[in-house]
Amino acid sequence: MNLQLSTQLKQQLTLTPALCQSLAVLQMAALELEQNLQQQAEENPLLEWEEGAPPDYEALARYLDTPGTAAGTAPTGDDEEMPPPWERAAAEQALTLGAFLEKQLVESGCPQELKPLVRFFIGCLDERGYLTVSMEEASACLERDAEEVQAALFWLQSLEPAGVGAFGLENCLLLQLQRQGAGVSLAATLIEKELLEDVAQGRWKRLTQALSCTQEELDAALHRLRSLDPRPGRAFATTETVYVLPDVRIERQGDEFRVEVAMPWKGLTISQEYRKMVSGGGAAVKEFVQGRLNAALQLLKSLDQRRQTLQTLAEILVQRQEDFFLRGRRHMKPLSMRQMADELGVHESTVSRTVAGKYALTPHGLLPLRDFFPAAAFAVGGENVAADGVKERIRVLIQEEPQGEPLSDQKLCEMLSEEGIPISRRTVAKYREEMHIPSSSKRKRR
Numbered sequence: 001m002n003l004q005l006s007t008q009l010k011q012q013l014t015l016t017p018a019l020c021q022s023l024a025v026l027q028m029a030a031l032e033l034e035q036n037l038q039q040q041a042e043e044n045p046l047l048e049w050e051e052g053a054p055p056d057y058e059a060l061a062r063y064l065d066t067p068g069t070a071a072g073t074a075p076t077g078d079d080e081e082m083p084p085p086w087e088r089a090a091a092e093q094a095l096t097l098g099a100f101l102e103k104q105l106v107e108s109g110c111p112q113e114l115k116p117l118v119r120f121f122i123g124c125l126d127e128r129g130y131l132t133v134s135m136e137e138a139s140a141c142l143e144r145d146a147e148e149v150q151a152a153l154f155w156l157q158s159l160e161p162a163g164v165g166a167f168g169l170e171n172c173l174l175l176q177l178q179r180q181g182a183g184v185s186l187a188a189t190l191i192e193k194e195l196l197e198d199v200a201q202g203r204w205k206r207l208t209q210a211l212s213c214t215q216e217e218l219d220a221a222l223h224r225l226r227s228l229d230p231r232p233g234r235a236f237a238t239t240e241t242v243y244v245l246p247d248v249r250i251e252r253q254g255d256e257f258r259v260e261v262a263m264p265w266k267g268l269t270i271s272q273e274y275r276k277m278v279s280g281g282g283a284a285v286k287e288f289v290q291g292r293l294n295a296a297l298q299l300l301k302s303l304d305q306r307r308q309t310l311q312t313l314a315e316i317l318v319q320r321q322e323d324f325f326l327r328g329r330r331h332m333k334p335l336s337m338r339q340m341a342d343e344l345g346v347h348e349s350t351v352s353r354t355v356a357g358k359y360a361l362t363p364h365g366l367l368p369l370r371d372f373f374p375a376a377a378f379a380v381g382g383e384n385v386a387a388d389g390v391k392e393r394i395r396v397l398i399q400e401e402p403q404g405e406p407l408s409d410q411k412l413c414e415m416l417s418e419e420g421i422p423i424s425r426r427t428v429a430k431y432r433e434e435m436h437i438p439s440s441s442k443r444k445r446r
Contacts, residue, residue: 025302026309027353030245034264040299041268046292047299048271097129097236098122101159110155116349117142117152120337121165123356123370129164129233130172132434141373142348143338161232169230170196176228186213186221199225246361248314248369250325257325259314265303270296309344309354316343317360317372324372328364330392335373390421391431398437406440 028036041047101122110118120142124133133141139149156165162179166172170191177188190199190211198207199222208218249260270293323331337355341348355369374389394412401407407415409432413425432439 021298022302022305023353025299026306026350027356029357029359030247030262030264032357034245037265037268044292044296045273046270046289046296048269049267097125097164097233100236101156101164104159105155108155108159114148114152114155116352117144117149118155119356120352121152121156123352125164125233127233128231129161130166130168134167134430137374140334141336143336161229161235163229163232170194172230172232173225173228176232177224182224185224186211186217187224190221190225245359246366247358248310248360250314250318250360250362252325252363257318259311259318261307261310261314263303263307265300268300268303270300309346309350310358312344313340313351313354313369314360316340317369321372325363328392330389330396332372332374332389337373340373390416390423391435393419393421394428394431395435395437398432398443404444406443408440 025033041049102119105115105118105122117138120138121131121133124131124138126132135146135149135153138153139146142149153165157175159165163172163176166175173191174183174188177183177185177191182188190196190207193210195207195210198210204215204218208215211218211221213221245262245264247262249262251258251260317335318325320335321333323333337348337351341351344351355373358369359366360369360372393416397407397412397415409425409428412428412432413423416423416428429439437443
């Protein structure tokens with residue numbers, strides 16, 4: 001065996017405490033940020049809430065930057081070890097599904113380059129734990145190849161609860177069976193042959209014939225199915241009222257749109273009492289005040305960066321989605337986070353953090369910022385059309401259908417095709433279900 005020493009150069013990205021704080025502040029929604037700032041003000045004696053213009057922060061820093069002090073030192077160990085926002089929230093209240101998955105993702109062996117993609121999928125889950133985007137839509141929105149998107153989906157579906165990240169009921173049940181090592185069982189075959197409707201209707205004889213099994217074997221398969229959870233996300237659902245504070249307000253003023261970013265930190269400033277603390281204490285007190293001041297300055301800088309990023313992003317959205325703001329949701333255009341990242345001059349993960357959990361108050365209602373990034377699902381007349389626009393058209397067609405004569409999915413498919421939207425009946429059914437619209441047979445019975 002040959003043992004030898006060698007040196008090599010390599011580039012490595014290190015997240016400093018300041019950068020970690022900046023990313024955490026950027027990712028927080030307005031309401032969460034407001035609560036976090038209240039906590040920060042309680043922990044840092046140099047932070048206080050007041051009305052009026054803030055003082056000259058750099059002048060305050062220079063005041064302490066004198067020989068014999070710890071000028072320029074990093075924040076104290078308490079600041080460096082500050083847990084991420086979701087972990088602090090989890091200590092105070094029950095975890096949401098998104099926070100529960102995020103916690104597992106951080107602790108998993110998922111490659112760093114795939115984590116932003118997994119987080120995108122987490123943001124696309126509904127209250128049942130099902131995905132609301134297809135693989136094609138996700139790939140188009142993220143502008144990543146199918147292999148990367150599939151790998152990210154694999155990591156999401158490997159998390160708890162089993163079945164999360166499914167595309168529907170059948171997929172959800174199969175994922176749970178695979179987790180149990182029963183992927184080739186009779187229960188799995190029953191699902192794969194699309195026989196769940198027969199189960200719901202109690203057609204036992206038809207099931208035994210279709211599966212070529214005995215009644216006892218069918219009973220065992222049904223017992224296994226009943227042990228599965230068709231809605232793995234419901235354990236995290238809450239019946240409490242959820243309040244949303246818009247992070248961005250977009251209002252029309254004449255022929256233009258005005259963008260205003262909510263600033264829940266308005267009035268947060270640095271207390272002038274620090275001068276008395278310094279003059280009345282020794283070197284230890286001065287060093288403590290220096291550390292607290294550094295932490296306060298970094299927080300205020302992170303808040304300003306958050307405001308600038310949100311402001312610029314919202315202004316670009318107004319430009320890119322002008323048809324939506326003028327004419328409504330049906331006219332939303334396809335837009336990827338990578339395209340937005342290129343315009344902002346940042347990494348696409350920064351865009352993902354910026355829009356995560358945040359809302360915009362628009363002339364057409366309160367919308368999640370993520371809704372402004374629909375994938376290009378169809379090409380109509382040489383122009384890409386977003387899936388949301390097609391969903392809205394389906395909704396309008398159903399609203400206008402003759403009373404007592406509901407339109408079937410096949411008829412909707414034909415009508416959309418006549419309008420130049422190439423779509424399959426299965427996709428029409430998928431979009432209808434995502435909008436929680438009953439089938440034509442159920443609408444007829446109403």
